[in-house]
Amino acid sequence: MVDFSLWDIFRNLLLATRWTVVLSLIAFIGGGLVGLVLLVFRLSKTPGANKLVGGYVQLFQGTPLLMQLFLSYFGIALFGINTSAWVAAALALTLYTSAFLTEIWRGCVNSIPKGQWEAAQSLALNFPEQLRYVVLPQAVKIAIPPTVGFLVQVIKGTALASVIGFVELTKAGTMITNATFKPFLVYSCLALMYFALCFPISLIAHRLERNMNRGRQ
Amino acid sequence: MRIDLDFLAVLSQWPLLLKGVGWTLALTVISATIGVMVGVACAWSRANGPVWLKWVVGSYVELVRNTPFIVQLFFIYFGLPAAGLKLSPEVASIIAMVVNLSAYATEIIRAGIEATPKGQIEAAMSLALNRMQTFTRVVLPPALKKVWPAMVSQIIIVMLGSAVCGQISTEELSYAANLIQSRNFRAFEAFIVATLIYLVLSMAVRHLLNWLGPRFLWGR
Numbered sequence: 001m002v003d004f005s006l007w008d009i010f011r012n013l014l015l016a017t018r019w020t021v022v023l024s025l026i027a028f029i030g031g032g033l034v035g036l037v038l039l040v041f042r043l044s045k046t047p048g049a050n051k052l053v054g055g056y057v058q059l060f061q062g063t064p065l066l067m068q069l070f071l072s073y074f075g076i077a078l079f080g081i082n083t084s085a086w087v088a089a090a091l092a093l094t095l096y097t098s099a100f101l102t103e104i105w106r107g108c109v110n111s112i113p114k115g116q117w118e119a120a121q122s123l124a125l126n127f128p129e130q131l132r133y134v135v136l137p138q139a140v141k142i143a144i145p146p147t148v149g150f151l152v153q154v155i156k157g158t159a160l161a162s163v164i165g166f167v168e169l170t171k172a173g174t175m176i177t178n179a180t181f182k183p184f185l186v187y188s189c190l191a192l193m194y195f196a197l198c199f200p201i202s203l204i205a206h207r208l209e210r211n212m213n214r215g216r217q
Numbered sequence: 218m219r220i221d222l223d224f225l226a227v228l229s230q231w232p233l234l235l236k237g238v239g240w241t242l243a244l245t246v247i248s249a250t251i252g253v254m255v256g257v258a259c260a261w262s263r264a265n266g267p268v269w270l271k272w273v274v275g276s277y278v279e280l281v282r283n284t285p286f287i288v289q290l291f292f293i294y295f296g297l298p299a300a301g302l303k304l305s306p307e308v309a310s311i312i313a314m315v316v317n318l319s320a321y322a323t324e325i326i327r328a329g330i331e332a333t334p335k336g337q338i339e340a341a342m343s344l345a346l347n348r349m350q351t352f353t354r355v356v357l358p359p360a361l362k363k364v365w366p367a368m369v370s371q372i373i374i375v376m377l378g379s380a381v382c383g384q385i386s387t388e389e390l391s392y393a394a395n396l397i398q399s400r401n402f403r404a405f406e407a408f409i410v411a412t413l414i415y416l417v418l419s420m421a422v423r424h425l426l427n428w429l430g431p432r433f434l435w436g437r
Contacts, residue, residue: 063419064378064379064381066391067391067394071405071412074405079220152283159286159287160287182299183296184299187288188292190292191280191288191289194284195284
Protein backbone atom coordinates (compact mmCIF):
# COMPACT_ATOMS: atom_id res chain seq x y z
CA MET A 1 0.00 0.00 0.00
CA VAL A 2 1.18 3.46 -0.82
CA ASP A 3 1.64 5.59 2.26
CA PHE A 4 0.36 9.13 2.26
CA SER A 5 2.46 11.64 4.09
CA LEU A 6 1.01 14.88 5.38
CA TRP A 7 2.66 16.62 2.44
CA ASP A 8 0.96 14.27 -0.02
CA ILE A 9 -2.43 15.06 1.46
CA PHE A 10 -1.72 18.75 1.42
CA ARG A 11 -0.34 18.72 -2.12
CA ASN A 12 -3.33 16.84 -3.52
CA LEU A 13 -5.74 19.18 -1.81
CA LEU A 14 -3.85 22.17 -3.15
CA LEU A 15 -4.07 20.71 -6.66
CA ALA A 16 -7.83 20.30 -6.27
CA THR A 17 -8.18 23.86 -5.01
CA ARG A 18 -7.79 25.21 -8.54
CA TRP A 19 -11.02 23.53 -9.62
CA THR A 20 -12.83 25.13 -6.71
CA VAL A 21 -11.39 28.47 -7.76
CA VAL A 22 -12.24 27.97 -11.45
CA LEU A 23 -15.80 26.88 -10.68
CA SER A 24 -16.26 29.83 -8.31
CA LEU A 25 -15.04 32.24 -10.96
CA ILE A 26 -17.31 30.78 -13.64
CA ALA A 27 -20.29 30.96 -11.30
CA PHE A 28 -19.42 34.45 -10.11
CA ILE A 29 -18.77 35.97 -13.54
CA GLY A 30 -21.63 34.12 -15.25
CA GLY A 31 -23.96 34.87 -12.35
CA GLY A 32 -22.91 38.51 -12.42
CA LEU A 33 -23.75 38.82 -16.12
CA VAL A 34 -27.12 37.06 -15.80
CA GLY A 35 -27.82 39.04 -12.63
CA LEU A 36 -27.09 42.31 -14.45
CA VAL A 37 -29.44 41.42 -17.30
CA LEU A 38 -32.16 40.55 -14.78
CA LEU A 39 -31.53 43.81 -12.93
CA VAL A 40 -31.87 45.92 -16.07
CA PHE A 41 -34.96 43.96 -17.09
CA ARG A 42 -36.47 44.68 -13.69
CA LEU A 43 -35.58 48.38 -13.74
CA SER A 44 -36.89 48.85 -17.28
CA LYS A 45 -40.45 48.74 -15.89
CA THR A 46 -41.54 46.22 -18.51
CA PRO A 47 -44.98 45.02 -17.39
CA GLY A 48 -44.62 41.90 -15.31
CA ALA A 49 -40.82 42.13 -15.14
CA ASN A 50 -40.77 42.92 -11.44
CA LYS A 51 -42.98 39.95 -10.58
CA LEU A 52 -41.12 37.60 -12.89
CA VAL A 53 -37.65 38.43 -11.55
CA GLY A 54 -39.01 38.52 -8.01
CA GLY A 55 -40.35 35.00 -8.45
CA TYR A 56 -37.05 33.86 -9.93
CA VAL A 57 -35.19 35.25 -6.92
CA GLN A 58 -37.57 33.64 -4.46
CA LEU A 59 -37.32 30.31 -6.27
CA PHE A 60 -33.54 30.21 -5.91
CA GLN A 61 -33.38 31.70 -2.42
CA GLY A 62 -36.16 29.46 -1.10
CA THR A 63 -34.78 26.10 -2.26
CA PRO A 64 -31.59 24.27 -1.31
CA LEU A 65 -28.60 24.70 -3.61
CA LEU A 66 -28.13 20.94 -3.45
CA MET A 67 -31.57 20.40 -5.03
CA GLN A 68 -30.75 22.97 -7.71
CA LEU A 69 -27.59 21.04 -8.52
CA PHE A 70 -29.47 17.74 -8.75
CA LEU A 71 -32.17 19.31 -10.94
CA SER A 72 -29.58 20.80 -13.24
CA TYR A 73 -27.72 17.49 -13.43
CA PHE A 74 -30.79 15.36 -14.19
CA GLY A 75 -32.66 18.14 -16.00
CA ILE A 76 -30.07 18.60 -18.75
CA ALA A 77 -29.90 14.85 -19.19
CA LEU A 78 -33.66 14.82 -19.73
CA PHE A 79 -33.19 16.72 -23.00
CA GLY A 80 -31.02 13.91 -24.25
CA ILE A 81 -27.83 15.90 -23.81
CA ASN A 82 -24.93 14.03 -22.30
CA THR A 83 -24.08 16.07 -19.21
CA SER A 84 -20.87 16.24 -17.34
CA ALA A 85 -20.70 17.29 -13.72
CA TRP A 86 -18.84 20.39 -15.00
CA VAL A 87 -21.76 21.67 -17.08
CA ALA A 88 -24.39 20.85 -14.47
CA ALA A 89 -22.43 22.47 -11.62
CA ALA A 90 -21.56 25.55 -13.65
CA LEU A 91 -25.17 26.01 -14.77
CA ALA A 92 -26.72 25.56 -11.32
CA LEU A 93 -24.18 27.76 -9.55
CA THR A 94 -24.47 30.47 -12.22
CA LEU A 95 -28.25 30.65 -11.86
CA TYR A 96 -28.00 30.52 -8.06
CA THR A 97 -25.44 33.34 -8.03
CA SER A 98 -27.44 35.43 -10.48
CA ALA A 99 -30.54 35.29 -8.26
CA PHE A 100 -28.64 36.52 -5.21
CA LEU A 101 -26.60 39.16 -7.04
CA THR A 102 -29.58 40.65 -8.84
CA GLU A 103 -31.35 41.01 -5.49
CA ILE A 104 -28.30 42.55 -3.81
CA TRP A 105 -27.85 45.01 -6.67
CA ARG A 106 -31.51 45.92 -6.74
CA GLY A 107 -31.17 47.03 -3.13
CA CYS A 108 -28.17 49.17 -4.10
CA VAL A 109 -30.01 50.78 -7.01
CA ASN A 110 -33.04 51.41 -4.81
CA SER A 111 -30.86 53.28 -2.34
CA ILE A 112 -30.07 55.88 -5.03
CA PRO A 113 -32.41 58.83 -4.38
CA LYS A 114 -35.33 59.03 -6.78
CA GLY A 115 -34.39 62.61 -7.63
CA GLN A 116 -31.34 61.31 -9.48
CA TRP A 117 -33.58 59.38 -11.89
CA GLU A 118 -35.84 62.36 -12.31
CA ALA A 119 -32.95 64.75 -12.85
CA ALA A 120 -31.53 62.44 -15.51
CA GLN A 121 -34.94 62.21 -17.13
CA SER A 122 -35.32 65.98 -17.17
CA LEU A 123 -32.00 66.19 -19.02
CA ALA A 124 -33.71 64.15 -21.76
CA LEU A 125 -31.56 61.07 -21.17
CA ASN A 126 -33.31 57.90 -22.25
CA PHE A 127 -33.48 54.80 -20.04
CA PRO A 128 -30.13 53.22 -21.03
CA GLU A 129 -28.43 56.60 -20.66
CA GLN A 130 -29.98 57.21 -17.26
CA LEU A 131 -28.63 53.87 -16.13
CA ARG A 132 -25.24 54.20 -17.76
CA TYR A 133 -24.35 57.77 -16.80
CA VAL A 134 -26.30 58.56 -13.65
CA VAL A 135 -27.56 55.60 -11.63
CA LEU A 136 -25.12 52.74 -12.14
CA PRO A 137 -21.91 54.70 -11.41
CA GLN A 138 -23.34 55.61 -8.01
CA ALA A 139 -24.86 52.18 -7.37
CA VAL A 140 -21.64 50.33 -8.20
CA LYS A 141 -19.87 52.10 -5.36
CA ILE A 142 -22.43 50.88 -2.83
CA ALA A 143 -22.62 47.43 -4.41
CA ILE A 144 -18.95 46.48 -4.17
CA PRO A 145 -18.73 45.45 -0.46
CA PRO A 146 -21.79 43.15 -0.42
CA THR A 147 -20.81 41.70 -3.80
CA VAL A 148 -17.34 40.82 -2.56
CA GLY A 149 -18.93 39.37 0.57
CA PHE A 150 -21.17 37.19 -1.56
CA LEU A 151 -18.13 35.73 -3.32
CA VAL A 152 -17.43 33.86 -0.07
CA GLN A 153 -20.93 32.41 -0.31
CA VAL A 154 -20.22 31.24 -3.87
CA ILE A 155 -16.93 29.58 -2.94
CA LYS A 156 -18.66 27.72 -0.11
CA GLY A 157 -21.46 26.82 -2.50
CA THR A 158 -19.06 25.09 -4.90
CA ALA A 159 -18.38 22.53 -2.14
CA LEU A 160 -21.82 21.08 -2.87
CA ALA A 161 -20.81 20.33 -6.47
CA SER A 162 -18.83 17.44 -4.98
CA VAL A 163 -22.15 15.65 -4.40
CA ILE A 164 -22.88 15.39 -8.14
CA GLY A 165 -19.37 14.10 -8.74
CA PHE A 166 -17.50 17.26 -9.61
CA VAL A 167 -13.93 16.79 -8.39
CA GLU A 168 -13.08 19.93 -6.48
CA LEU A 169 -11.69 20.50 -3.01
CA THR A 170 -14.36 18.66 -1.01
CA LYS A 171 -14.54 15.70 -3.40
CA ALA A 172 -10.75 15.46 -3.37
CA GLY A 173 -10.87 15.45 0.42
CA THR A 174 -13.39 12.61 0.43
CA MET A 175 -11.30 10.63 -2.05
CA ILE A 176 -8.12 11.14 -0.05
CA THR A 177 -9.96 10.07 3.11
CA ASN A 178 -11.02 6.86 1.39
CA ALA A 179 -7.41 6.18 0.45
CA THR A 180 -5.73 7.13 3.71
CA PHE A 181 -8.32 6.35 6.41
CA LYS A 182 -7.37 9.56 8.17
CA PRO A 183 -10.64 11.49 8.13
CA PHE A 184 -9.81 13.74 11.06
CA LEU A 185 -6.58 14.97 9.52
CA VAL A 186 -7.91 15.28 5.96
CA TYR A 187 -11.10 17.13 6.87
CA SER A 188 -9.12 19.48 9.13
CA CYS A 189 -6.82 20.27 6.21
CA LEU A 190 -9.85 20.67 3.97
CA ALA A 191 -11.48 23.17 6.33
CA LEU A 192 -8.17 25.01 6.54
CA MET A 193 -7.99 25.28 2.75
CA TYR A 194 -11.46 26.78 2.52
CA PHE A 195 -10.65 29.11 5.38
CA ALA A 196 -7.49 30.25 3.61
CA LEU A 197 -9.55 30.96 0.48
CA CYS A 198 -12.50 32.67 2.12
CA PHE A 199 -11.14 34.52 5.13
CA PRO A 200 -9.08 37.07 3.17
CA ILE A 201 -12.11 37.83 1.00
CA SER A 202 -14.28 38.26 4.11
CA LEU A 203 -11.70 40.65 5.53
CA ILE A 204 -11.57 42.68 2.32
CA ALA A 205 -15.37 42.88 2.18
CA HIS A 206 -15.46 43.98 5.81
CA ARG A 207 -12.81 46.64 5.25
CA LEU A 208 -14.52 47.97 2.11
CA GLU A 209 -17.75 48.27 4.02
CA ARG A 210 -16.10 50.14 6.88
CA ASN A 211 -14.34 52.52 4.52
CA MET A 212 -17.59 53.27 2.75
CA ASN A 213 -19.41 53.99 6.00
CA ARG A 214 -16.58 56.24 7.08
CA GLY A 215 -16.83 58.15 3.80
CA ARG A 216 -20.50 58.78 4.39
CA GLN A 217 -20.26 60.13 7.91
CA MET B 218 -37.70 14.25 -28.99
CA ARG B 219 -40.27 13.54 -26.33
CA ILE B 220 -39.89 14.18 -22.64
CA ASP B 221 -42.31 12.20 -20.56
CA LEU B 222 -42.61 13.09 -16.93
CA ASP B 223 -44.29 10.82 -14.45
CA PHE B 224 -44.98 12.66 -11.24
CA LEU B 225 -47.43 10.04 -10.02
CA ALA B 226 -44.62 7.56 -9.62
CA VAL B 227 -43.03 9.98 -7.17
CA LEU B 228 -46.15 11.20 -5.44
CA SER B 229 -47.33 7.64 -4.79
CA GLN B 230 -44.35 7.38 -2.44
CA TRP B 231 -45.81 10.11 -0.25
CA PRO B 232 -45.18 8.32 3.07
CA LEU B 233 -41.44 8.56 2.39
CA LEU B 234 -41.71 12.23 1.48
CA LEU B 235 -43.80 12.93 4.56
CA LYS B 236 -41.23 11.27 6.78
CA GLY B 237 -38.54 13.34 5.07
CA VAL B 238 -40.45 16.57 5.72
CA GLY B 239 -40.86 15.51 9.35
CA TRP B 240 -37.13 14.99 9.76
CA THR B 241 -36.26 18.24 7.99
CA LEU B 242 -38.60 20.17 10.28
CA ALA B 243 -37.39 18.33 13.39
CA LEU B 244 -33.75 19.07 12.54
CA THR B 245 -34.64 22.72 11.92
CA VAL B 246 -36.66 23.20 15.11
CA ILE B 247 -34.06 21.54 17.35
CA SER B 248 -31.05 23.26 15.82
CA ALA B 249 -32.78 26.65 15.63
CA THR B 250 -33.74 26.50 19.32
CA ILE B 251 -30.31 25.45 20.52
CA GLY B 252 -28.50 27.56 17.91
CA VAL B 253 -30.21 30.80 18.90
CA MET B 254 -29.50 30.13 22.59
CA VAL B 255 -25.84 29.41 21.90
CA GLY B 256 -25.79 32.50 19.69
CA VAL B 257 -27.11 34.63 22.54
CA ALA B 258 -24.48 33.24 24.92
CA CYS B 259 -21.70 33.84 22.39
CA ALA B 260 -22.96 37.33 21.60
CA TRP B 261 -22.97 38.11 25.32
CA SER B 262 -19.40 36.92 25.73
CA ARG B 263 -18.28 38.90 22.68
CA ALA B 264 -19.83 42.03 24.16
CA ASN B 265 -19.12 41.61 27.90
CA GLY B 266 -16.82 38.61 28.40
CA PRO B 267 -13.13 38.54 29.31
CA VAL B 268 -10.59 39.14 26.54
CA TRP B 269 -9.61 35.47 26.06
CA LEU B 270 -13.26 34.46 25.69
CA LYS B 271 -13.86 37.21 23.14
CA TRP B 272 -10.92 35.88 21.19
CA VAL B 273 -12.13 32.27 21.35
CA VAL B 274 -15.66 33.15 20.28
CA GLY B 275 -14.36 35.44 17.54
CA SER B 276 -12.17 32.70 16.06
CA TYR B 277 -15.06 30.22 16.25
CA VAL B 278 -17.34 32.60 14.38
CA GLU B 279 -14.80 33.33 11.65
CA LEU B 280 -13.83 29.67 11.28
CA VAL B 281 -17.43 28.56 10.80
CA ARG B 282 -18.44 31.44 8.55
CA ASN B 283 -15.54 30.85 6.19
CA THR B 284 -15.89 27.09 5.66
CA PRO B 285 -18.69 25.27 3.80
CA PHE B 286 -21.42 23.54 5.78
CA ILE B 287 -20.77 20.22 4.04
CA VAL B 288 -17.16 20.24 5.25
CA GLN B 289 -18.27 20.98 8.81
CA LEU B 290 -20.76 18.13 8.58
CA PHE B 291 -18.22 15.67 7.18
CA PHE B 292 -15.70 16.71 9.79
CA ILE B 293 -18.16 16.03 12.60
CA TYR B 294 -19.54 12.80 11.16
CA PHE B 295 -16.44 11.23 9.60
CA GLY B 296 -13.63 13.10 11.35
CA LEU B 297 -14.63 13.01 14.99
CA PRO B 298 -15.02 9.19 15.24
CA ALA B 299 -11.31 8.97 14.43
CA ALA B 300 -10.74 11.13 17.50
CA GLY B 301 -12.89 8.77 19.57
CA LEU B 302 -16.32 10.43 19.34
CA LYS B 303 -18.84 8.32 17.47
CA LEU B 304 -22.12 9.96 16.50
CA SER B 305 -25.32 8.82 14.81
CA PRO B 306 -26.13 10.63 11.54
CA GLU B 307 -29.01 12.48 13.16
CA VAL B 308 -26.96 13.73 16.12
CA ALA B 309 -24.08 14.69 13.83
CA SER B 310 -26.51 16.65 11.62
CA ILE B 311 -27.98 18.51 14.58
CA ILE B 312 -24.53 19.34 15.96
CA ALA B 313 -23.36 20.59 12.58
CA MET B 314 -26.47 22.72 12.14
CA VAL B 315 -26.19 24.15 15.65
CA VAL B 316 -22.51 24.93 15.17
CA ASN B 317 -23.26 26.60 11.83
CA LEU B 318 -26.32 28.56 12.91
CA SER B 319 -24.94 29.79 16.21
CA ALA B 320 -21.89 31.31 14.52
CA TYR B 321 -24.10 33.42 12.27
CA ALA B 322 -26.57 34.07 15.10
CA THR B 323 -23.72 35.41 17.25
CA GLU B 324 -22.92 38.10 14.71
CA ILE B 325 -26.58 38.92 14.08
CA ILE B 326 -27.44 39.25 17.78
CA ARG B 327 -24.26 41.16 18.52
CA ALA B 328 -25.31 43.78 15.98
CA GLY B 329 -28.60 44.13 17.89
CA ILE B 330 -26.86 44.35 21.26
CA GLU B 331 -24.46 47.01 20.06
CA ALA B 332 -27.39 49.13 18.93
CA THR B 333 -28.69 49.37 22.52
CA PRO B 334 -28.48 52.99 23.74
CA LYS B 335 -26.04 53.32 26.64
CA GLY B 336 -28.59 55.25 28.70
CA GLN B 337 -30.81 52.16 28.90
CA ILE B 338 -28.05 50.09 30.47
CA GLU B 339 -27.26 52.89 32.92
CA ALA B 340 -30.93 53.23 33.77
CA ALA B 341 -31.15 49.49 34.46
CA MET B 342 -28.03 49.65 36.65
CA SER B 343 -29.45 52.57 38.60
CA LEU B 344 -32.52 50.42 39.30
CA ALA B 345 -30.12 48.01 41.01
CA LEU B 346 -30.48 45.27 38.39
CA ASN B 347 -27.36 43.13 38.28
CA ARG B 348 -25.46 42.50 35.04
CA MET B 349 -27.35 39.31 34.24
CA GLN B 350 -30.74 40.92 34.79
CA THR B 351 -29.75 43.96 32.76
CA PHE B 352 -28.78 41.71 29.88
CA THR B 353 -31.80 39.39 29.90
CA ARG B 354 -34.47 41.98 30.73
CA VAL B 355 -33.24 45.25 29.23
CA VAL B 356 -30.69 44.61 26.49
CA LEU B 357 -31.72 41.31 24.92
CA PRO B 358 -35.46 41.71 24.14
CA PRO B 359 -35.18 44.88 22.02
CA ALA B 360 -31.98 43.55 20.45
CA LEU B 361 -33.75 40.36 19.35
CA LYS B 362 -36.66 42.39 18.07
CA LYS B 363 -34.37 44.54 15.96
CA VAL B 364 -32.50 41.64 14.34
CA TRP B 365 -35.37 39.13 14.12
CA PRO B 366 -35.85 39.44 10.31
CA ALA B 367 -32.16 38.64 9.75
CA MET B 368 -32.41 35.81 12.25
CA VAL B 369 -35.41 34.30 10.47
CA SER B 370 -33.57 34.41 7.14
CA GLN B 371 -30.57 32.68 8.70
CA ILE B 372 -32.72 29.94 10.22
CA ILE B 373 -34.24 29.33 6.79
CA ILE B 374 -30.79 29.20 5.19
CA VAL B 375 -29.82 26.55 7.74
CA MET B 376 -33.02 24.61 7.05
CA LEU B 377 -32.24 24.61 3.32
CA GLY B 378 -28.67 23.68 4.16
CA SER B 379 -29.96 20.60 5.99
CA ALA B 380 -30.55 19.04 2.55
CA VAL B 381 -26.86 18.17 2.70
CA CYS B 382 -27.44 16.03 5.81
CA GLY B 383 -28.94 13.38 3.50
CA GLN B 384 -25.37 12.75 2.36
CA ILE B 385 -24.56 11.18 5.73
CA SER B 386 -27.84 9.19 5.60
CA THR B 387 -29.95 11.36 7.84
CA GLU B 388 -33.40 10.54 6.52
CA GLU B 389 -34.58 14.06 5.75
CA LEU B 390 -36.34 15.31 2.63
CA SER B 391 -33.47 15.21 0.14
CA TYR B 392 -32.60 11.70 1.34
CA ALA B 393 -36.22 10.67 0.69
CA ALA B 394 -36.02 12.14 -2.83
CA ASN B 395 -32.79 10.25 -3.44
CA LEU B 396 -34.33 7.03 -2.16
CA ILE B 397 -37.38 7.42 -4.39
CA GLN B 398 -35.34 8.11 -7.50
CA SER B 399 -33.14 5.10 -6.79
CA ARG B 400 -36.27 2.93 -6.73
CA ASN B 401 -38.12 4.16 -9.81
CA PHE B 402 -35.43 6.06 -11.77
CA ARG B 403 -37.62 9.17 -11.92
CA ALA B 404 -34.76 11.39 -10.75
CA PHE B 405 -35.88 14.69 -12.25
CA GLU B 406 -39.47 14.34 -11.02
CA ALA B 407 -38.37 13.29 -7.53
CA PHE B 408 -36.09 16.30 -7.16
CA ILE B 409 -38.69 18.70 -8.62
CA VAL B 410 -41.20 17.51 -6.03
CA ALA B 411 -38.66 17.77 -3.22
CA THR B 412 -37.57 21.24 -4.37
CA LEU B 413 -41.16 22.49 -4.42
CA ILE B 414 -41.73 21.07 -0.93
CA TYR B 415 -38.63 22.94 0.26
CA LEU B 416 -39.98 26.13 -1.30
CA VAL B 417 -43.30 25.74 0.52
CA LEU B 418 -41.49 24.87 3.76
CA SER B 419 -39.26 27.94 3.59
CA MET B 420 -42.24 30.23 3.01
CA ALA B 421 -44.25 28.57 5.79
CA VAL B 422 -41.38 28.69 8.28
CA ARG B 423 -40.79 32.37 7.50
CA HIS B 424 -44.43 33.19 8.21
CA LEU B 425 -44.44 31.06 11.34
CA LEU B 426 -41.29 32.63 12.79
CA ASN B 427 -42.47 36.15 11.99
CA TRP B 428 -45.63 35.29 13.87
CA LEU B 429 -43.88 33.58 16.80
CA GLY B 430 -41.22 36.23 17.41
CA PRO B 431 -43.39 39.06 18.76
CA ARG B 432 -45.53 36.66 20.80
CA PHE B 433 -42.94 34.64 22.63
CA LEU B 434 -39.54 36.27 22.37
CA TRP B 435 -39.97 39.86 23.40
CA GLY B 436 -43.68 40.41 24.05
CA ARG B 437 -45.77 42.96 22.26
